[in-house]
Amino acid sequence: MKLNKRIINCFEQKKRAAFVTFITAGDQDYEKSLTLINSLPKAGADIIELGMPFTDPIADGEIIQKSTQRSLKTGQNQKKTLELVKAFRLFNKKTPIILMGYYNPIYRYGIKKFIKDAKNAQIDGLIIVDLPPEHAQEVSVPANKQGIDFINIITPNTNIKRIPFIVKNSSGYIYYISINGVTGGSVPIFYEVEKAVKLIRKYTNLPIAVGFGVKNRNSVKKLANISDAVVVGSALLKQIEIHCYDQKTAISNVLNLTSRLSRGLVKI
Amino acid sequence: MNIIPNHKGLFGNFGGRFVSETLIPLIIELEKTYKTAKKDESFRKELAYYQKTYIGRSSPLYLADRLTQALGGAKIYFKREDLNHTGAHKINNCIGQILLAKRLGKNRIIAETGAGMHGVATATVAARLGMKCVIYMGSTDVKRQKENVYRMNLLGAKVVPVNSGKGTLKDAMNEALRDWVNNIETTFYIIGTVAGPHPYPLIVRDFQSVIGKEVREQIIKIEGKLPDILVACIGGGSNAMGLFFPMIKDNTVRMIGVEAGGHGIETGKHAASLNGGVPGVIHGNRTYILQNKDGQIKDAHSISAGMDYPGIGPEHSYYYKCKRIDYVSVTDKEAIEAFKKCCYLEGIIPALESAHALAYVTKIAHSLSNKTTIVINMSGRGDKDISIIREHS
Numbered sequence: 092m093k094l095n096k097r098i099i100n101c102f103e104q105k106k107r108a109a110f111v112t113f114i115t116a117g118d119q120d121y122e123k124s125l126t127l128i129n130s131l132p133k134a135g136a137d138i139i140e141l142g143m144p145f146t147d148p149i150a151d152g153e154i155i156q157k158s159t160q161r162s163l164k165t166g167q168n169q170k171k172t173l174e175l176v177k178a179f180r181l182f183n184k185k186t187p188i189i190l191m192g193y194y195n196p197i198y199r200y201g202i203k204k205f206i207k208d209a210k211n212a213q214i215d216g217l218i219i220v221d222l223p224p225e226h227a228q229e230v231s232v233p234a235n236k237q238g239i240d241f242i243n244i245i246t247p248n249t250n251i252k253r254i255p256f257i258v259k260n261s262s263g264y265i266y267y268i269s270i271n272g273v274t275g276g277s278v279p280i281f282y283e284v285e286k287a288v289k290l291i292r293k294y295t296n297l298p299i300a301v302g303f304g305v306k307n308r309n310s311v312k313k314l315a316n317i318s319d320a321v322v323v324g325s326a327l328l329k330q331i332e333i334h335c336y337d338q339k340t341a342i343s344n345v346l347n348l349t350s351r352l353s354r355g356l357v358k359i
Numbered sequence: 360m361n362i363i364p365n366h367k368g369l370f371g372n373f374g375g376r377f378v379s380e381t382l383i384p385l386i387i388e389l390e391k392t393y394k395t396a397k398k399d400e401s402f403r404k405e406l407a408y409y410q411k412t413y414i415g416r417s418s419p420l421y422l423a424d425r426l427t428q429a430l431g432g433a434k435i436y437f438k439r440e441d442l443n444h445t446g447a448h449k450i451n452n453c454i455g456q457i458l459l460a461k462r463l464g465k466n467r468i469i470a471e472t473g474a475g476m477h478g479v480a481t482a483t484v485a486a487r488l489g490m491k492c493v494i495y496m497g498s499t500d501v502k503r504q505k506e507n508v509y510r511m512n513l514l515g516a517k518v519v520p521v522n523s524g525k526g527t528l529k530d531a532m533n534e535a536l537r538d539w540v541n542n543i544e545t546t547f548y549i550i551g552t553v554a555g556p557h558p559y560p561l562i563v564r565d566f567q568s569v570i571g572k573e574v575r576e577q578i579i580k581i582e583g584k585l586p587d588i589l590v591a592c593i594g595g596g597s598n599a600m601g602l603f604f605p606m607i608k609d610n611t612v613r614m615i616g617v618e619a620g621g622h623g624i625e626t627g628k629h630a631a632s633l634n635g636g637v638p639g640v641i642h643g644n645r646t647y648i649l650q651n652k653d654g655q656i657k658d659a660h661s662i663s664a665g666m667d668y669p670g671i672g673p674e675h676s677y678y679y680k681c682k683r684i685d686y687v688s689v690t691d692k693e694a695i696e697a698f699k700k701c702c703y704l705e706g707i708i709p710a711l712e713s714a715h716a717l718a719y720v721t722k723i724a725h726s727l728s729n730k731t732t733i734v735i736n737m738s739g740r741g742d743k744d745i746s747i748i749r750e751h752s
Binding site: 145146147148149150151152156163168169193194195196197198199200220221222223225226243244245246248249250253257268271272273276 | 537
């Protein structure tokens with residue numbers, strides 16, 4: 092298995108937790124989306140999770156559902172999402188890009204072809220929400236061969252006996268979902284997240300990112316103290332939703348919020 | 360042929376458990392509970408009790424004499440699932456699943472519904488067992504099936520209209536899955552068809568298999584032999600699987616699943632996942648799906664809300680691939696014609712879904728000899744569809 096250097100470097104160089112932003116590829120439109128991701132690292136994003144839009148996002152709350160619909164309306168598809176990353180890489184060689192989404196658009200694209208094109212676009216990792224470790228090898232094996240990490244999810248509902256099985260099949264980092272619920276939902280209970288992260292650490296040396304329900308600087312700060320990375324998605328996309336008729340404001344608000352929240356990351 | 364899914368829940372390459380990690384522990388727990396229950400004499404007794412006294416099983420196998428004469432060929436029987444309590448086959452599955460919910464100690468039931476028949480059946484069994492019930496229904500379906508919405512309300516269920524997508528069955532299922540993720544402690548999800556993550560396709564098939572088991576005994580008593588042809592409509596495919604599965608190893612029995620052809624397969628406006636779709640992954644399983652070249656799910660179209668779904672149970676995809684079952688389609692128009700024919704010839708108002716199976720039989724019966732026996736699954740009654748038929752007359 093090839094290791095992805097970009098993700099490793101990202102975690103090794105940081106003396107604090109990493110800040111991960113989730114944005115749907117093609118939200119608003121392709122150009123705006125590119126402008127936004129080009130600007131995110133400077134605003135404070137250490138890793139960008141780029142959502143691959145899908146018509147039926149069953150693990151997502153209303154904000155990401157709407158973001159997905161806006162993106163699909165402009166004709167966004169897998170090919171364009173890969174092009175977006177290629178365009179981003181022209182000016183940024185450092186920030187890891189993780190594609191996140193659902194299995195069907197990848198399956199339809201053809202797994203082999205997708206991995207080849209993803210490698211070509213310098214994608215660093217994949218998170219496929221509806222591809223649990225039971226089936227993940229269909230994708231994770233060819234992905235790992237190309238140096239693309241396959242990031243698995245652990246939730247508060249995950250049985251402790253499953254954790255070794257999940258981490259064994261993971262690379263890059265572990266995505267710990269802080270709540271039993273869809274994205275943008277209720278606020279996580281910190282001491283429970285802390286307990287869970289400590290437990291997962293017993294089974295793996297991989298960095299642990301925490302996401303779902305992270306809405307403000309205070310949450311970011313608390314989670315940064317107990318994990319290796321904090322993921323924010325819905326809170327950012329909410330800004331695009333509110334300002335959908337004023338795309339410039341939408342972009343600057345997302346960037347402002349990114350920089351405000353990322354300043355919540357304290358030294359650990 | 361693999362009639363039992365493997366350890367990953369796959370029939371061949373179809374099925375599986377393609378769900379988010381949050382749901383994995385729940386479906387593993389369900390699988391364990393189901394395995395234990397299946398072997399448990401008290402569970403079987405309880406199920407049999409409700410099947411007999413509450414659903415009214417067994418349902419008759421009825422010789423459709425005038426239809427047989429009118430078509431002038433094969434001898435046509437109806438399996439009268441329309442005579443079940445709540446008017447369709449759906450309750451066979453609901454009663455089984457709610458008994459599993461009880462074993463799991465859950466007290467809140469959720470379900471998706473298209474035409475409303477699965478919603479009504481779920482609301483009914485939830486009322487009977489004194490559990491809370493929330494039904495997700497696409498807003499388009501809420502409009503076209505008002506009577507069933509009110510029926511569910513009377514039964515104490517809360518009906519939540521779903522506005523996303525085209526507001527039909529697929530969207531209702533998305534929302535039900537989200538509810539489940541948000542309420543895992545209390546909630547049991549009663550999936551209405553042979554789809555969803557493993558073990559659902561298996562569980563629903565087993566609870567619906569009572570249909571085919573009865574047909575087997577009944578037809579042997581009447582005709583002294585197994586039927587030559589079984590015909591059933593397919594949306595997700597639960598009534599078809601229930602009829603077919605107990606005879607799947609009887610190679611002399613030909614099986615035909617009838618998909619909703621909508622305006623015609625060539626128009627792209629249909630709900631025929633096998634005849635017009637390609638393999639993909641949705642709602643927890645890999646199966647044939649209506650989708651575009653980007654892997655985005657297409658909206659299905661059928662006059663019948665119960666068949667208006669872009670996927671199909673994975674086991675059907677498997678039998679399609681290994682050619683054990685033939686899958687055909689009929690159009691909205693053909694289904695309406697068959698609906699009317701059944702009303703005036705047999706005095707039976709069929710569900711629009713079941714009318715699809717009837718429509719296909721009206722096409723082939725005359726070309727078959729009068730020694731050929733066909734059993735159609737009359738999967739539901741058509742009172743819910745009367746206003747739709749009126750609009751199209």
